[in-house]
Amino acid sequence: MxxxxxxxxxxxxxxxxxxxxxxxxxxxxxxxxxLYFVALTIGFLLGVGLALGRQYGGPVLSRIVTGYIEVVRGxxxxxxxxxxxxxxxxxxxxxxxxxxxxxxxxxxxxEIGGIRVLSxxxxxxxxxxxxxxxxxxxxxxxxxxxxxxxxxxxxxxxxGLSQMEGIRHVILPQAFRRMIPSWSNEASYLPKYTVVAxxxxxxxxFGMAKRAIAATFLSLETWLIVAAVYLVxxxxxxxxxxxxxxxxKIPGL
Amino acid sequence: xxxMEPVLRVRxxxxxxxxxxxxxxxxxDVMESEVKVVFGPSGSGKSTLLRCINYLDPPDRGDVFLRxxxxxxxxxxxxxxxxxxxxxxxxxxxxxxxxxxxxxxxxPEKVLGLSKEDxxxxxxxxxxxxxxxxxxxxxxxxxxxxxxxxxxxxxxxxMEPDVILFDEPTSAxxxxxxxxxxxxxxxxxxxxxxxxxxxxxxxxARAVANEMIFIDGGVVVERGTPExxxxxxxxxxxxxxxxxxxxxxxxxxxxxxxxxxx
Ligand SMILES: Nc1ncnc2c1ncn2[C@@H]1O[C@H](COP(=O)(O)OP(=O)(O)O)[C@@H](O)[C@H]1O
Ligand SMILES: [Mg+2]
Numbered sequence: 001m002x003x004x005x006x007x008x009x010x011x012x013x014x015x016x017x018x019x020x021x022x023x024x025x026x027x028x029x030x031x032x033x034x035l036y037f038v039a040l041t042i043g044f045l046l047g048v049g050l051a052l053g054r055q056y057g058g059p060v061l062s063r064i065v066t067g068y069i070e071v072v073r074g075x076x077x078x079x080x081x082x083x084x085x086x087x088x089x090x091x092x093x094x095x096x097x098x099x100x101x102x103x104x105x106x107x108x109x110x111e112i113g114g115i116r117v118l119s120x121x122x123x124x125x126x127x128x129x130x131x132x133x134x135x136x137x138x139x140x141x142x143x144x145x146x147x148x149x150x151x152x153x154x155x156x157x158x159x160g161l162s163q164m165e166g167i168r169h170v171i172l173p174q175a176f177r178r179m180i181p182s183w184s185n186e187a188s189y190l191p192k193y194t195v196v197a198x199x200x201x202x203x204x205x206f207g208m209a210k211r212a213i214a215a216t217f218l219s220l221e222t223w224l225i226v227a228a229v230y231l232v233x234x235x236x237x238x239x240x241x242x243x244x245x246x247x248x249k250i251p252g253l
Numbered sequence: 254x255x256x257m258e259p260v261l262r263v264r265x266x267x268x269x270x271x272x273x274x275x276x277x278x279x280x281x282d283v284m285e286s287e288v289k290v291v292f293g294p295s296g297s298g299k300s301t302l303l304r305c306i307n308y309l310d311p312p313d314r315g316d317v318f319l320r321x322x323x324x325x326x327x328x329x330x331x332x333x334x335x336x337x338x339x340x341x342x343x344x345x346x347x348x349x350x351x352x353x354x355x356x357x358x359x360x361p362e363k364v365l366g367l368s369k370e371d372x373x374x375x376x377x378x379x380x381x382x383x384x385x386x387x388x389x390x391x392x393x394x395x396x397x398x399x400x401x402x403x404x405x406x407x408x409x410x411x412m413e414p415d416v417i418l419f420d421e422p423t424s425a426x427x428x429x430x431x432x433x434x435x436x437x438x439x440x441x442x443x444x445x446x447x448x449x450x451x452x453x454x455x456x457x458a459r460a461v462a463n464e465m466i467f468i469d470g471g472v473v474v475e476r477g478t479p480e481x482x483x484x485x486x487x488x489x490x491x492x493x494x495x496x497x498x499x500x501x502x503x504x505x506x507x508x509x510x511x512x513x514x515x
Contacts, residue, residue, distance in 0.1 A: 149346075151342060151344055151345075151346035152346060152348060152349070154309060154342070154346060155340075155342065155346035155347070155348065155408075156348075157309055157335065158307060158309060158335060158338075158339075158340035159335070159336065159359070159360040159364055159408070159412065160332045160333065160334075160335040160336030160337075160360065160364040160412070161332070161359075161360075161363060161364060162332050165363060169359060169363060170348050170350075173350050174349060174350045177350070250349060250350050250392055250394065251391075251392045251394065251395055252391075252392045252393070252394030252395035252396075253349065253392075253394045
């Protein structure tokens with residue numbers, strides 16, 4: 001007996017109507033995961049750079065980095081994503097006030113195998129989420145770097161390693177291990193924050209759920225499913241990171 | 254190489270931190286195979302002096318020469334110079350994420366440019382030298398303080414430096430672990446290793462020091478052979494200090510005996 005057949009609990013609850021939306025919901029989930037991993041990666045790479053800039057960058061660079069982190073963490077993510085999204089529109093309006101031809105084409109899209117992987121809304125979402133996440137990740141990474149005793153860098157420099165080599169071979173390998181517990185906060189919150197992409201027309205999981213509700217009127221049921229999926233996702237992510245942390249623990253410490 | 258040219262030449266080194274003048278014109282030479290013991294009260298600037306010598310903390314004034322080449326000169330690569338000056342720290346400062354062997358191999362590999370295999374071989378030889386070869390695969394946190402310090406010495410040795418600086422290498426150790434580290438240092442001294450040792454282990458100084466330098470208030474108060482100091486130093490300050498050391502260490506030995514007696 002399939003879950004969609006007569007008499008199953010799914011049908012009893014009227015969920016079979018949602019079944020018609022399964023493909024769309026799955027495509028939305030794929031988009032959400034895609035935004036998540038790309039933004040997390042960008043945020044991590046940029047976050048490492050920001051943390052190093054703040055810790056070792058000298059007075060000017062470290063102030064600039066601190067300013068960036070404060071601004072990003074002090075303003076709403078939704079405002080940030082709208083800002084990035086409307087920027088080319090505003091630029092067009094400003095540079096070509098009499099209408100087309102536009103300075104910048106906004107309706108571009110890149111498709112791979114019929115699946116839209118990059119477009120102005122998707123790129124805006126990735127940038128907004130990545131730039132935002134970088135500010136938070138930078139603070140976790142910097143906290144881990146700062147917790148490493150001064151003696152480690154001193155010993156590295158005394159051997160003749162340059163500061164960059166000391167950072168690369170001595171500081172970062174230890175910092176990456178130490179930051180996992182606090183960093184996993186960011187890694188597990190970020191999937192939830194990807195919902196902002198919905199507001200700039202990206203068809204992510206949240207957006208697809210809204211469309212499914214508009215068609216089926218099953219709002220409570222749909223939101224419960226959405227919540228459950230996010231919960232599973234976040235639980236898996238934190239479990240995996242916990243495992244990674246245990247596996248990379250330094251023996252004896 | 255000219256045997257009469259000092260390995261290390263410290264010339265009128267000054268260093269302040271803000272308003273605090275820590276070093277006020279320190280000078281001495283270290284010859285090939287010489288063991289120089291530096292001692293003095295806590296806060297007198299001994300650690301600062303060692304950090305000035307290898308430019309981890311460049312002096313405000315004065316010069317340091319390694320085999321005639323001035324450190325801090327524009328066309329001398331400071332990292333290359335530091336690679337030739339070993340350093341052993343009071344708190345070991347082993348790289349916490351690396352096994353003993355990798356702690357010792359990282360310098361030869363990343364700084365001297367040896368192949369991974371050659372660096373490991375050299376590291377293993379250095380660990381054997383300090384009798385830590387059996388512990389090569391252990392992480393620092395799995396080793397006792399004495400073992401960690403011996404790995405720290407091996408890390409310096411593996412670079413085959415011109416001189417090794419020791420900053421109170423035994424003062425963070427439990428009394429029963431001091432012996433094994435001092436033994437390694439005595440062996441090194443007898444093999445002709447050029448060493449500058451900040452220590453209050455007067456037994457070590459008596460056994461191998463060519464010259465002892467007493468530092469207080471950022472200046473050299475008195476210098477001379479061990480015999481000179483133990484016969485009776487010229488300065489009242491030094492005599493008092495040596496007397497206090499004797500009391501302190503005497504007491505420690507009694508405490509040890511008490512523990513043994515139980
Ligand atoms: N990086 C630093 N910044 C400020 N003050 C320092 C620094 N390093 C050492 N000092 C000060 O310099 C003095 C000498 O310190 P140190 O060289 O560690 O003495 P010692 O090793 O003889 O005990 C102390 O008063 C210490 O507080
Ligand atoms: Mg000291």
